[in-house]
Amino acid sequence: MTTLMVAAALLVGQGPAEVPIHAVTDISHEFTFYFDGRFGGQYIQPTGGRNTMNWGTLHKYDLSNINLMVLQSGGTPCPYPAEDVAAVRSFLEEGGGVVVLGDYATFRDETRYHLNDLGQPFGAQFTMTPAAQPFVASPTLTGGEVETYGGRTIALASPADWEILIEDAEGETMLARRSVGEGTLVVASRALAGHNPDASDDINASWWQPLLVETASGKAIDPSQQPQGAPPENNVEHGGLRLQYNDYMEPYAEIIFDIYDECLPVIAEIMGVPPAEGMLSTLILLPTGGGGFSSGHAIGLGVWWGNFPDERYGMVELIGHEATHSWVLPFAEPTWNEPIATYVGALLAQRLGLEEEGRATIERTIERARQDDPNMDTADLAHPEGVPNGVVWGKTFWLWEQLRQEEPEIVAKYFQAKRRLADPGELETYSMHDAAVVLSEAMGRDLFPWLNELGIEVSRDEASIQP
Numbered sequence: 001m002t003t004l005m006v007a008a009a010l011l012v013g014q015g016p017a018e019v020p021i022h023a024v025t026d027i028s029h030e031f032t033f034y035f036d037g038r039f040g041g042q043y044i045q046p047t048g049g050r051n052t053m054n055w056g057t058l059h060k061y062d063l064s065n066i067n068l069m070v071l072q073s074g075g076t077p078c079p080y081p082a083e084d085v086a087a088v089r090s091f092l093e094e095g096g097g098v099v100v101l102g103d104y105a106t107f108r109d110e111t112r113y114h115l116n117d118l119g120q121p122f123g124a125q126f127t128m129t130p131a132a133q134p135f136v137a138s139p140t141l142t143g144g145e146v147e148t149y150g151g152r153t154i155a156l157a158s159p160a161d162w163e164i165l166i167e168d169a170e171g172e173t174m175l176a177r178r179s180v181g182e183g184t185l186v187v188a189s190r191a192l193a194g195h196n197p198d199a200s201d202d203i204n205a206s207w208w209q210p211l212l213v214e215t216a217s218g219k220a221i222d223p224s225q226q227p228q229g230a231p232p233e234n235n236v237e238h239g240g241l242r243l244q245y246n247d248y249m250e251p252y253a254e255i256i257f258d259i260y261d262e263c264l265p266v267i268a269e270i271m272g273v274p275p276a277e278g279m280l281s282t283l284i285l286l287p288t289g290g291g292g293f294s295s296g297h298a299i300g301l302g303v304w305w306g307n308f309p310d311e312r313y314g315m316v317e318l319i320g321h322e323a324t325h326s327w328v329l330p331f332a333e334p335t336w337n338e339p340i341a342t343y344v345g346a347l348l349a350q351r352l353g354l355e356e357e358g359r360a361t362i363e364r365t366i367e368r369a370r371q372d373d374p375n376m377d378t379a380d381l382a383h384p385e386g387v388p389n390g391v392v393w394g395k396t397f398w399l400w401e402q403l404r405q406e407e408p409e410i411v412a413k414y415f416q417a418k419r420r421l422a423d424p425g426e427l428e429t430y431s432m433h434d435a436a437v438v439l440s441e442a443m444g445r446d447l448f449p450w451l452n453e454l455g456i457e458v459s460r461d462e463a464s465i466q467p
């Protein structure tokens with residue numbers, strides 16, 4: 001620890017950094033939860049610096065109050081056009097610092113790793129050769145061990161232009177820096193930084209933090225002004241819905257819009273009510289295959305989810321899922337909030353002609369629950385602590401399928417009853433007990449005995465809704 005701290009002190013000089021970091025992390029080519037703030041939290045904020053995110057087209061981002069740019073992407077089809085390279089170059093020439101974190105990967109059957117289009121003009125290429133451990137660091141970087149998640153090597157066109165700071169066991173470059181104009185360019189294996197979505201793994205923070213401070217130090221910024229993030233800049237209004245996307249996502253915009261248009265009235269039919277007021281006004285296209293999010297008024301859709309656009313089912317299910325999250329508001333559903341969203345997604349797909357795929361999702365999900373609750377009479381969805389996630393999902397699907405056999409429009413009837421009975425002016429929370437009250441109203445009979453027989457310990461006494 002002492003050696004590390006001495007090395008860090010040598011690298012940046014004593015005392016606090018004179019120029020605080022104002023960083024922008026690019027998540028416009030590939031969205032990951034980690035780079036949406038976690039990287040900054042681990043390596044930039046602890047230095048007293050600030051970090052913001054760029055969701056928009058890179059060369060349109062205003063870099064005037066930024067002195068550090070963090071670029072990263074994995075196997076994404078999003079290109080780095082010449083305008084992006086030019087923006088990075090002029091930022092470097094005026095003293096900015098740029099860190100390129102790469103890990104060679106290609107998108108589906110593409111043959112190129114697009115981040116290399118950005119590295120190549122500066123003489124650096126991420127290769128597909130796996131790195132050999134252990135890594136060796138230059139003493140100017142750290143006297144300690146280098147931690148890594150593995151990674152692949154970097155090829156430098158003219159190594160003499162670079163200061164190589166980390167090599168793998170075979171002498172291949174893992175991290176290097178060079179001057180470009182007044183600025184500093186760092187290329188590094190992405191495996192040298194953390195990746196946990198909960199930011200629990202700040203590996204190599206002892207040298208990353210001072211290295212980033214030094215990299216950013218060539219450009220003055222105005223610390224009285226916060227660095228500003230940028231949303232996807234294309235904003236298209238269409239039938240009351242706004243679609244937000246950056247230029248790289250443009251090829252997907254129209255087709256997703258069309259699918260969304262097709263889905264929306266059918267979701268309304270399944271749910272039996274219009275979307276919750278003020279909800280569902282914006283659709284954001286995310287460059288990821290990792291699902292989406294809903295914040296009520298905005299839905300983020302990972303555009304490569306479920307092998308989209310080659311296959312359609314996953315996108316329909318995802319739109320159904322995320323829309324349901326908005327639809328159920330102002331009260332999120334209790335324990336079954338996530339499964340019910342996918343259940344609606346599967347019903348939606350079935351109504352849109354993806355009959356088999358929708359049914360397969362429902363059957364597969366129910367199967368998963370049968371391993372732990374074979375007769376569907378033990379797992380208590382009202383007290384789900386310790387109940388495996390697969391059981392929560394499968395039992396939810398099974399319950400709704402049971403009710404749907406008796407009342408094909410039970411989903412619509414349930415949400416109609418919920419709108420009628422769950423008054424946001426009166427209710428603070430909406431529990432499984434409340435859901436059982438609403439479900440009973442929707443079915444027109446008391447479901448409490450049935451639910452209790454199934455091991456779901458709900459009681460009218462514990463419900464806030466007393467119709």
Ligand SMILES: [Zn+2]
Binds near residue numbers: 321325338341
């Ligand atoms: Zn969800």
